[in-house]
Amino acid sequence: MTQIPQLIHRKAGLWVFDKPSGWVVHPTNDPAMENIVDWAQQTLPKAAGLAPINRIDRETSGLVLMSPSSQTRGEIGKWFADELVKKRYRCLVYGNPPPSGVIDTPLQDARRASPLAATTRFEMLESFISCAYLEVCPQTGRKHQIRRHLQGIGHAIVGEKRYKPKQFLKIPGFPGRLWLHAHWLRLPDGREFSAPLPDELEAHLAVLRGL
Numbered sequence: 001m002t003q004i005p006q007l008i009h010r011k012a013g014l015w016v017f018d019k020p021s022g023w024v025v026h027p028t029n030d031p032a033m034e035n036i037v038d039w040a041q042q043t044l045p046k047a048a049g050l051a052p053i054n055r056i057d058r059e060t061s062g063l064v065l066m067s068p069s070s071q072t073r074g075e076i077g078k079w080f081a082d083e084l085v086k087k088r089y090r091c092l093v094y095g096n097p098p099p100s101g102v103i104d105t106p107l108q109d110a111r112r113a114s115p116l117a118a119t120t121r122f123e124m125l126e127s128f129i130s131c132a133y134l135e136v137c138p139q140t141g142r143k144h145q146i147r148r149h150l151q152g153i154g155h156a157i158v159g160e161k162r163y164k165p166k167q168f169l170k171i172p173g174f175p176g177r178l179w180l181h182a183h184w185l186r187l188p189d190g191r192e193f194s195a196p197l198p199d200e201l202e203a204h205l206a207v208l209r210g211l
Contacts, residue, residue, distance in 0.1 A: 005036050007044060009193055013072040014065065015050065018195040021061040021177045025052045036064060053077050057144065059159070062089070062182025062195050079188055080141065086186040089136045089146060090197060092179035092204070093155040094165045096132050099124045103149040107142045118142045120149040128208045130169040131158055146180065173207030175200040
């Protein structure tokens with residue numbers, strides 16, 4: 001059964017969605033690619049003019065903020081640009097990293113001549129035979145930052161097709177998607193939002209815990 005986005009908050013011009021893996025945030029040149037903007041405008045009342053404030057990768061699931069108000073998009077978008085929004089992700093990585101750590105390797109940006117500063121903090125939540133379940137907090141907002149940083153320390157995210165591990169390990173019960181979920185964020189004004197781990201990822205954890 002195809003998953004659809006879930007509207008988890010709508011108040012004061014701010015709409016918050018839980019995006020399934022495989023969906024993009026906004027329309028692309030490929031009309032067959034499912035996107036939240038078109039889906040919302042065709043499905044939900046008062047969604048005319050709805051546009052994204054933040055974006056997450058197609059393969060990633062979790063929190064996406066939108067608004068029909070250009071003023072709201074500008075105000076909250078500036079918070080994201082100024083790195084004032086606190087974010088937490090959940091992911092499963094190959095191997096077993098340290099219990100916690102900080103990755104501060106600069107990342108190259110295609111639009112700039114020199115690498116940009118980037119910082120990602122992580123904490124291990126559970127350890128399994130060939131993989132580990134992490135909470136990851138990006139302190140900066142570089143493109144594919146979490147995926148690139150974790151691959152760079154030798155612990156690529158399970159399901160990666162772009163930033164692949166140096167050596168693949170067989171993961172029992174693999175759910176067939178990128179194992180990365182944007183599960184929590186807090187805006188500078190105190191508003192907090194969370195999206196539960198998708199069923200397929202919860203089911204996978206249950207498999208790993210049962211081994």
